[in-house]
Amino acid sequence: MTGKRDTELLERLRDAVGRRHVLTSARETARYRQGYRTGSGPALAVVQPGSLVELWKVAQACVAADVSIIMQASNTGLTGGSTPDGADYPGGLVIISTTRLSALHVIRNGAQVLCLPGTTLHRLEQALRPHGREPHSVIGSSCLGASVVGGVCNNSGGSLVRRGPAYTELALYAQVRPDGTLALVNHLGIALGDDPETMLARLDAGAFAEADIDPALDRRAHDHRYAEHVRDVDSASPARFNADPRCLYESAGSAGKLIVFAVRLDTFAREEDTATFYIGAASPEPLTELRRAMLRDFAQPPIAGEYMHQTAFDVADRYGRDMFFAIERLGTDRLPALFAAKGRFDALFGNGLSDRVMQWASRFVPDPLPARMRAFRDRFAHHLILKVSRDQVEATRGLLARLFPGDENGDHFECTPAESAKAFLHRFVAAGAAVRYRAVHRREVEDIVALDVALPRNTREWREQLPQNLAEKTIHALYYGHFFCQVFHQDYIVRKGTDPLAFEHALWALLDARGAQYPAEHNVGHLYVARPELERFYRSIDPRNQLNPGIGHTTRGRDWTATATPGEHRP
Numbered sequence: 001m002t003g004k005r006d007t008e009l010l011e012r013l014r015d016a017v018g019r020r021h022v023l024t025s026a027r028e029t030a031r032y033r034q035g036y037r038t039g040s041g042p043a044l045a046v047v048q049p050g051s052l053v054e055l056w057k058v059a060q061a062c063v064a065a066d067v068s069i070i071m072q073a074s075n076t077g078l079t080g081g082s083t084p085d086g087a088d089y090p091g092g093l094v095i096i097s098t099t100r101l102s103a104l105h106v107i108r109n110g111a112q113v114l115c116l117p118g119t120t121l122h123r124l125e126q127a128l129r130p131h132g133r134e135p136h137s138v139i140g141s142s143c144l145g146a147s148v149v150g151g152v153c154n155n156s157g158g159s160l161v162r163r164g165p166a167y168t169e170l171a172l173y174a175q176v177r178p179d180g181t182l183a184l185v186n187h188l189g190i191a192l193g194d195d196p197e198t199m200l201a202r203l204d205a206g207a208f209a210e211a212d213i214d215p216a217l218d219r220r221a222h223d224h225r226y227a228e229h230v231r232d233v234d235s236a237s238p239a240r241f242n243a244d245p246r247c248l249y250e251s252a253g254s255a256g257k258l259i260v261f262a263v264r265l266d267t268f269a270r271e272e273d274t275a276t277f278y279i280g281a282a283s284p285e286p287l288t289e290l291r292r293a294m295l296r297d298f299a300q301p302p303i304a305g306e307y308m309h310q311t312a313f314d315v316a317d318r319y320g321r322d323m324f325f326a327i328e329r330l331g332t333d334r335l336p337a338l339f340a341a342k343g344r345f346d347a348l349f350g351n352g353l354s355d356r357v358m359q360w361a362s363r364f365v366p367d368p369l370p371a372r373m374r375a376f377r378d379r380f381a382h383h384l385i386l387k388v389s390r391d392q393v394e395a396t397r398g399l400l401a402r403l404f405p406g407d408e409n410g411d412h413f414e415c416t417p418a419e420s421a422k423a424f425l426h427r428f429v430a431a432g433a434a435v436r437y438r439a440v441h442r443r444e445v446e447d448i449v450a451l452d453v454a455l456p457r458n459t460r461e462w463r464e465q466l467p468q469n470l471a472e473k474t475i476h477a478l479y480y481g482h483f484f485c486q487v488f489h490q491d492y493i494v495r496k497g498t499d500p501l502a503f504e505h506a507l508w509a510l511l512d513a514r515g516a517q518y519p520a521e522h523n524v525g526h527l528y529v530a531r532p533e534l535e536r537f538y539r540s541i542d543p544r545n546q547l548n549p550g551i552g553h554t555t556r557g558r559d560w561t562a563t564a565t566p567g568e569h570r571p
Contacts, residue, residue: 010044021047033083035075035079046095048097056261062094069096072095074150082256102118103204108210113264114263135267137157153255154523157240160303161304165223165226170219173251184200186199189219191208192212216264223247227300238517257551273389275393276387276414280411284461284462299391302386305482309478310382319433370422445496450490451490453516466510528552530553538552544559
């Protein structure tokens with residue numbers, strides 16, 4: 001793009017959203033151009049539309065100018081998929097930040113919701129609480145300020161065994177056609193009219209009646225089949241992973257290849273009468289038997305089953321204590337604002353400084369963990385937090401008494417409500433513990449190699465055993481994850497001087513040999529290579545390749561023509 005065309009585009013963007021919402025300086029745009037864990041690059045501008053009509057006008061201007069576009073919501077992703085990666089985007093790059101578009105509409109008496117591009121999981125939780133309902137995913141990503149639409153576009157997973165990946169077939173989105181024009185597609189199942197700006201203004205304002213809403217019984221607003229799908233413990237394929245063709249549909253799995261204005265999602269009755277068990281095991285085998293027995297023999301899967309290895313326990317304990325304290329004392333209400341403030345601080349004073357300051361402050365935070373959890377940490381290498389419905393309690397007690405009888409091989413206890421909350425919270429802060437460790441130990445740490453892995457449902461040897469040549473390059477290997485889905489997060493803190501990319505590719509070879517799929521729930525971003533079926537999906541929904549070009553190490557060329565990409569040095 002020429003300087004004149006840049007100037008013309010910027011003026012058109014300012015006309016659409018106002019001058020204060022078109023950011024162009026390196027300082028103003030820094031936190032939008034840097035990923036939460038990985039990815040960075042320059043951008044012509046960061047644009048912040050304040051309405052769906054403004055978003056439509058911004059998208060039209062960018063498409064007409066033939067610039068590359070990255071749609072960004074909360075920027076909490078772990079694989080850098082909503083931030084630039086390098087500087088060679090065709091036509092230059094504009095980032096469209098949707099954080100101002102945070103409205104939602106509860107419909108059908110709370111059974112469903114409409115979420116706009118910037119609606120956060122946290123806000124959705126709050127809106128559904130008076131209805132006795134909850135969203136697809138709870139805590140975890142929600143406490144980071146993650147967006148609902150971002151979860152759908154990434155087929156994000158979650159901790160709740162019965163619900164599977166985020167998914168819907170009901171969405172309103174814009175698509176760049178092969179001829180370079182922009183088309184608005186209303187598959188939301190709500191009558192909003194035909195004129196794009198009228199449709200979007202009505203949706204923004206909630207100016208539609210219940211009679212305008214089609215029940216859309218022939219289209220799914222969550223993965224209805226997952227609860228049975230995950231129970232097939234003898235299947236040689238994983239329960240869920242990003243490239244699974246079952247869950248690639250328009251906005252679902254689109255990874256920024258569509259401009260999504262709204263999604264319609266099912267909600268779920270909040271289970272109040274539950275029981276939580278804390279389980280410790282010296283070896284993986286009894287945990288494997290527990291998983292297979294509960295999925296195979298119980299009437300339905302448990303509510304949640306979160307695994308944590310002893311090393312992850314320890315690192316989360318030391319490097320996630322302040323986050324634990326913040327969530328426990330302040331609640332999740334204030335965390336999105338705190339994370340936004342952290343992003344602004346790091347943009348001004350250097351990435352990682354806030355982590356070092358908070359780690360220093362965490363020395364003064366009292367021990368938050370219950371005594372019984374501490375005792376299990378000293379006794380056992382493997383930890384599982386198991387939540388079940390009230391009707392499953394007696395059967396669960398019997399199974400646990402058999403498999404974890406209270407000896408040196410395994411034990412369990414039934415949590416009080418306070419212990420249950422602390423156990424799950426400790427597990428979820430593990431996700432950020434590696435990032436904190438890297439920030440604090442920069443002289444010893446080269447980087448974090450983070451994988452989210454889906455193992456085949458019939459896998460019994462789920463515990464990773466690194467060969468010596470890889471193990472000696474790690475300071476810590478953190479294993480934690482969604483146990484019943486066999487989706488594991490494997491965070492490797494590698495020693496200074498190690499080539500992280502070579503290390504990661506060696507891990508890929510090990511995973512391929514085990515029949516694993518990856519990524520499992522964080523999408524390909526700029527770390528993973530999109531598998532052929534996923535690339536075909538991207539090509540079908542973005543034939544022009546103008547939206548998030550290069551995602552998953554695909555080509556960045558218009559019309560999917562071959563061109564050099566920053567990812568090509570990665571074998």
